[in-house]
Amino acid sequence: MTLTAGVDEVGRGALFGPVVAAAVIIQPDKERWLQDQGVADSKALTPRKREKLVPIIHASVIDAQVAWVSVFEIDRINILQASLRAMAKAIARLSPCPDKCLVDGNQLIPGLGIAQETVVKGDQHVLAIAAASIIAKVWRDQLIIRLSHRYPGYDLASNKGYGSPKHLAGLRTLGPTRYHRRSFKSCQPLSLIK
Template sequence: MPPDPLGFAVDRGLGVAGVDEVGRGALCGPVVAAAVILPPGENRDLQGAGLRDSKQLSPRQRQGLVGHIRSVAWDCQLGLASVAEIDRLNILQASLLAMHRAIAKLQPVPQWCWIDGNQLIPGLSLPQRAIIQGDRHCLAIAAASVVAKVWRDDLMVRLDSRYPGYGIAQHKGYGTAQHRSALQRLGVSPCHRRSFAPCRSQQLPLL
């Protein structure tokens, strides 16, 4: 068994990857996962730098932490599932697929994977453990949440320039009142998830 992840004090020298995803509840854009292997001895330093669940950090704090995480991690990889895959598979399966893709890129191969949430990743050949609210309890998962969040937010800013009028740079694809109003006015864009209820009844805009 791996060491108990419930607490940021864990440091046993195991090759443990923390895995998390972002964008699961958004109405547009891909779901993005990150997998991070932190070396022994970095827990206290990263805690001192303020690392915790990305949802508890401001955009500026996340931007400041992501370079630190990448500089000390043994490896840090991203995996994506596209809008088409989300619509075809459903968001849960697409999220697990994105996590699988991130883990598959890791070098060295971790001995364990700690997965945020309550679902194990299908077809993963490595030992894994699902941890509810893992981004609050496991430093490697918290690191993965920050890396994934920063990368996806940057992507959504780029998508805003490609599909203007929806306010994607502000809400990052989530279903705010501004976003829902824009959907009613403009219809859905190619980056919207047609399987999601707020997008399902909307028409593609004229190009």
């Protein structure tokens, strides 16, 4: 049996927090059931539905793994390379190692060492990528909500680190935290002066 993993990342466009990826190998006999449960692109689901699906996905996979790349690393190597690195790390944690990986987007993962294929809008077309997008999104959202208690004033629990008006207002008033991506223009001092 050929083992195929799906991998996706979340948080690429955020101003705050790590970029997070998940990799999933679905049990072949569970695919139809997961579709019937509503597994789809995480962006098309409510937060409550995503959270409800996570244990259902975990019960239907051979393995699912999460990995992230820190803000420091994002600023050092750029967000595209950080996203690819997070996906590579998630895939490397899978056991057993998949024979092939379906990667959301149009960028191959450098140095992966296994067969891979990119799928544009993969979270809409490939069930394993959709499942990975849900796991990564819920994991990252929970992290940002925890961090929001430590860093009030940016409305992080609502915006999940993305550049909402309240988040940008917080940046202008309070300045960036250690979890803000300093390489992103919105987090740089000159762009904070309005």
